Amino acid sequence: MSDIQSEIQTDSAVPDTSAIRFSDFGLSADILRALSDQGYVNPTPIQAQAIPIVLQGRDVMGAAQTGTGKTAGFSLPIIQLLLAHANTSASPARHPVRALILTPTRELADQVADNVKAYSRHTALRSTVVFGGIDMAPQTAALRAGVEIVIATPGRLLDHVQQKTLNLSQTQILVMDEADRMLDMGFLPDLQRIINLLPTERQNLMFSATFSGEIKKLASSFLKNPVTIEVARSNATADNVTQTMYRVDDGTKPDAVSHIIRERNLKQVIVFSNTKIGASKLARHLENEGVKASAIHGDKTQNERMAALEAFKQGEIEVLVATDVAARGLDIAELPCVINFDLPYNAEDYVHRIGRTGRAGASGDAISLYSEKDERLLVDIEKMIKHKFVRAELTGFVPKPAFERPARREGAERNGERRDRGDRSETRGSSSERSTHHTRSAYTSTPISRKEKIDPWFLKPYEPTVPTDAANGAASNAPQAGASIKPPKHKLAALLGGAPKR
Numbered sequence: 001m002s003d004i005q006s007e008i009q010t011d012s013a014v015p016d017t018s019a020i021r022f023s024d025f026g027l028s029a030d031i032l033r034a035l036s037d038q039g040y041v042n043p044t045p046i047q048a049q050a051i052p053i054v055l056q057g058r059d060v061m062g063a064a065q066t067g068t069g070k071t072a073g074f075s076l077p078i079i080q081l082l083l084a085h086a087n088t089s090a091s092p093a094r095h096p097v098r099a100l101i102l103t104p105t106r107e108l109a110d111q112v113a114d115n116v117k118a119y120s121r122h123t124a125l126r127s128t129v130v131f132g133g134i135d136m137a138p139q140t141a142a143l144r145a146g147v148e149i150v151i152a153t154p155g156r157l158l159d160h161v162q163q164k165t166l167n168l169s170q171t172q173i174l175v176m177d178e179a180d181r182m183l184d185m186g187f188l189p190d191l192q193r194i195i196n197l198l199p200t201e202r203q204n205l206m207f208s209a210t211f212s213g214e215i216k217k218l219a220s221s222f223l224k225n226p227v228t229i230e231v232a233r234s235n236a237t238a239d240n241v242t243q244t245m246y247r248v249d250d251g252t253k254p255d256a257v258s259h260i261i262r263e264r265n266l267k268q269v270i271v272f273s274n275t276k277i278g279a280s281k282l283a284r285h286l287e288n289e290g291v292k293a294s295a296i297h298g299d300k301t302q303n304e305r306m307a308a309l310e311a312f313k314q315g316e317i318e319v320l321v322a323t324d325v326a327a328r329g330l331d332i333a334e335l336p337c338v339i340n341f342d343l344p345y346n347a348e349d350y351v352h353r354i355g356r357t358g359r360a361g362a363s364g365d366a367i368s369l370y371s372e373k374d375e376r377l378l379v380d381i382e383k384m385i386k387h388k389f390v391r392a393e394l395t396g397f398v399p400k401p402a403f404e405r406p407a408r409r410e411g412a413e414r415n416g417e418r419r420d421r422g423d424r425s426e427t428r429g430s431s432s433e434r435s436t437h438h439t440r441s442a443y444t445s446t447p448i449s450r451k452e453k454i455d456p457w458f459l460k461p462y463e464p465t466v467p468t469d470a471a472n473g474a475a476s477n478a479p480q481a482g483a484s485i486k487p488p489k490h491k492l493a494a495l496l497g498g499a500p501k502r
Contacts, residue, residue: 025051027080030122035076038118044069045231051077054205059226061219062207068231070207071115074175075101079120081173082148086124095126095146096170102154102194104181105325106131106302107309112177113151125149130166132156133302140165154182154190161197168197175205180215180348185325188218195222212348241358243366245378245389250371252399253341254285259397260367261291261319266337268312271321272353273297274342282341283321293319324349332356340368343377347384 022035022043035041043051047069050062054077062070078099087094101116103109113129120127127149128142136159143150143165150157150166160166174195176182182191204223208215219226248256257271273279276297286293294308294317311317313332324344335357344350357364370378382388 020048022076025055025076027076028083028123030083031076031079031119033122034119037121040072043072046070046229047073047076049229049231050074050207053227053229054078054203055080057081057203059204059223060206061211061223061226061228062205063211063228063230070177071112072119074177074205074207075112075116075119078149078173078175079116079123079125082125083123085148088124092144092146095148097147097150097166097168098171099149099173099175100157100168100171100194100198101149101151101175101177102157102182102191103151103177104153104185104187105178106133106153107305108178109151109153110306116149116151120149127151130156130160131302132159133305136160136163154187154194158190158193168194169199171198171202173203173205174198175207178208178352179206179218180208180212181352183212183214183218184346191218240362241354241364241366243354243368243387243389245368245370245391246394247391248369248371248394248397249399250373253369253371254282255400256369256394256397257282257339257341258286258289258291259394260339261286263396264337267318268315268332268335269319269337269339270332270335270356271319271339271341272344273321273323274345276323278342279321279323283319286319286321291319292317293321295321297323298325324353334362335364337365337367340366343368343370343374343381345377347377347380350381351385 020043021041023032025043027035045068046062050060050070050073053060054074060074062073082098085098089095101112103112109129109131113127116127126145126147128139128147129151130139130143131153132155136156139156139160140163143160152160157166161168176191182188204226206215206219206223206226211219246256260266261269271282273282276299279295279297283293283295294311296305296308300308308317308320312320321341324346338354338357340350340353344353354364354366357366378389
């Protein structure tokens with residue numbers, strides 16, 4: 001294997017592809033029919049440059065912003081190259097795995113699989129997707145029936161290899177989609193194991209929005225004389241996405257997100273959080289504010305994540321709070337806005353995040369919130385994308401006082417819900433103050449006296465008990481009013497088991 005030798009690069013100038021049509025690439029009538037079903041006529045710049053190179057059988061490194069059509073850039077020529085092996089035989093042996101597409105996340109794998117299925121719908125080629133988090137049985141059944149194209153996450157793919165339900169000995173094409181994210185997620189050992197399972201002679205394709213030094217090092221180890229295609233400057237952001245930076249205090253970020261959603265009347269927005277706990281807390285906060293929100297992250301089951309994503313696409317959920325891993329590969333048509341609740345620790349993730357909006361040439365907004373402690377992360381992003389942000393103030397936003405509680409949920413009183421409205425953080429007073437027996441109202445902090453509830457008997461002066469009758473000196477049999485009745489004293493020996501002998 002050798003280093004990158006050939007290169008096609010257009011820097012920040014995006015070529016005009018309005019005069020190019022998919023029919024100019026020599027694609028089969030079945031593929032063109034499928035593209036027509038999708039309403040596709042003209043390719044995007046990455047597609048226009050990648051498809052002819054892949055059809056030549058060359059290795060490719062393709063770099064373009066997220067949302068510019070990289071999936072079709074490699075899947076369309078793969079389907080065209082495999083049409084020579086397409087057949088309608090029922091025998092699994094006639095349908096070996098000939099193309100393997102690796103993705104870092106389940107969501108991206110599912111998205112790529114949908115695209116491949118749509119583009120090959122009028123052909124006899126078979127495809128399937130395998131990823132973790134769900135039952136392996138249906139995946140095993142599909143693999144054993146025979147498929148030419150497999151879309152997979154690395155871990156689940158190796159599970160099937162170990163159980164001998166997948167054979168890669170006849171694979172002719174390997175695709176690594178979002179390879180930088182796979183390295184970030186620690187998949188490098190799995191990728192090396194998978195590469196060792198493949199035939200030496202094969203075509204290798206790498207597509208991603210960003211190419212770090214680690215990615216280029218990995219590419220040089222297994223790509224052979226690759227052609228590097230960059231339709232825009234490496235690590236650049238899309239020009240049709242408006243990027244805004246608002247400085248807010250760290251503790252007021254949840255309220256700032258609510259304010260932005262209300263002021264802009266956003267009905268479909270993805271909010272990015274760096275942590276799973278943070279995503280869940282923010283989703284709950286938005287729900288309490290009356291915003292339909294749901295969180296997706298690694299602790300959610302695959303069914304929960306897919307259900308939330310589907311509800312978001314259908315408009316049943318207005319805000320999807322996601323971590324980077326869960327959001328990678330999400331393709332929402334005409335998504336108007338994304339919000340960075342946290343600035344990403346990895347500057348390259350910023351490009352992927354804002355690439356969720358402004359897809360396929362549409363315009364979009366990318367709003368980021370940052371506090372004083374995030375300044376270093378912001379500078380790293382500016383250095384990577386070579387763009388200086390204007391720090392703006394969020395106009396009209398008045399943070400809630402720290403002690404203010406969210407509004408009571410509707411129906412709480414009907415359900416008998418009890419809440420402590422007192423100020424639990426109040427500093428306790430002295431012992432004399434604590435002995436006044438005051439309580440606080442549920443609606444005010446003014447002390448309320450309880451003197452009207454004190455029995456007057458307790459206010460009488462102390463009267464000692466008179467042991468004898470003052471008139472005749474005899475012992476009194478009836479206790480006087482206010483005197484306490486004391487039990488007779490017993491000898492200690494009687495209490496311990498009997499009086500001593502006399």
